[in-house]
Amino acid sequence: MNTTQSIVFLRGAKTVLRPIEISDVPLLTKWINDPDVRMYLQTNKPMSEIAERKWVESLADGKGGIALLITTYTGVPIGVMGLHDINHIDGTATTGAMIGEKRYWGKGYGSDAKxxxxxxxxxxxxxxxxxxxxxxxxxxxxxYSRKCGYVDDGVQHKHVFRNGEYHDVVQLAIFKDEWLKMRQRARTSRRSR
Ligand SMILES: CC(C)(COP(=O)(O)OP(=O)(O)OC[C@H]1O[C@@H](n2cnc3c(N)ncnc32)[C@H](O)[C@@H]1OP(=O)(O)O)[C@@H](O)C(=O)NCCC(=O)NCCS
Incomplete structure (x- = not known):
């Protein structure tokens, strides 16, 4: 394991989240250009390594919000997750995520990192x-968002054009009060087992 792989910023039960490094740029570029992945993302233009590198540099400048690389516990890089539009007056932010290694979809890695x-x-x-x-x-x-406690927060009808059709955008949200209650319930049920 190299030094980057051993860096831990956040630890889940089956994932580790660490800062994104320039050495991650080739992987990020592979993931974000993959048609099976980007169909779910806002980006729909080709993304070069130069463009990805600029994004990583913007994170280091504190301009691009917070984004972290998701790895498995054995150090395999599988995706990216972040907090954007952080507003400390309103106390709000938006999460974005991409598990780029498709064989890891649907196995609980995303919700663990979230x-x-x-x-x-x-x-x-x-x-x-x-x-x-x-x-x-x-x-x-x-x-996966609902599994983490997000609830409906509105719908933007026929808001985006993908694969030749207009689609609704579902807005989901989770409040701190609800999060703390969920954490407490999980701790209580672990103690009573
Ligand atoms: C969305 C994403 C981050 C979720 O991460 P993940 O690791 O795949 O999600 P999890 O395995 O933690 O949870 C997925 C849940 O959805 C369920 N699920 C899996 N495939 C599904 C499908 N096709 N339809 C509905 N539910 C599905 C799973 O059963 C699981 O729930 P469960 O654990 O209660 O059974 C990941 O799949 C991804 O990056 N996808 C491509 C990019 C993307 O969509 N990004 C998000 C843009 S908003």
Whole structure:
């Protein structure tokens, strides 16, 4: 394991989240250009390594919000997750995520990383409401957010054009109060086992 792989910023039950490095740029470029992945993302233009490198540099300057690389416990890089549009007056932010290694989809890695990020957002950054915008056809993403405690927060009807059709954008959100209650319930049920 090299030094980058051993860096830990947040620890989930099966994932580690660490800062993104320039050495991650080739992987990020592979993931974000993959048609099976980008159909769920806002980006729909080709992304070069130069463009990805600039994004990584903007994170280092503190201009691009917070984004972290998700790895497995054995150090395999599998995706990216972040907090954007952080507003410390309103106490809000938006989460974005991409598991680029498709063989890891649907195995609990995304929701594990998301819970670690939510704990950081609420219990370290003292944010109040974390939002997520998901295309209505992205049922896996809606399911994983709900699993983490997100609830409906509105719909933008026929808002985006993808694969030749207009689609709704589902807005989901989780409030700090609800997050803390969920954490407490999980701790109580672990203790009573
Ligand atoms: C969305 C994403 C981050 C979720 O991460 P993940 O590791 O795949 O999600 P998890 O395995 O933690 O949870 C997925 C849940 O959806 C369910 N699920 C899996 N495939 C599904 C599908 N096609 N439709 C509905 N639900 C599905 C799973 O059963 C699981 O719920 P369960 O654990 O209660 O059974 C990841 O799949 C991804 O990056 N996808 C491509 C890019 C993307 O969609 N990004 C998000 C943009 S808003």
């Amino acid at each position: 819970r670690a990020l939510l704990a950081y957002a609420f219990e370290t950054l003292n944010l109040r409401k974390i939002c997520s915008r998901v295309y209505a056809f992205n049922t896996r993403s809606i399911a």
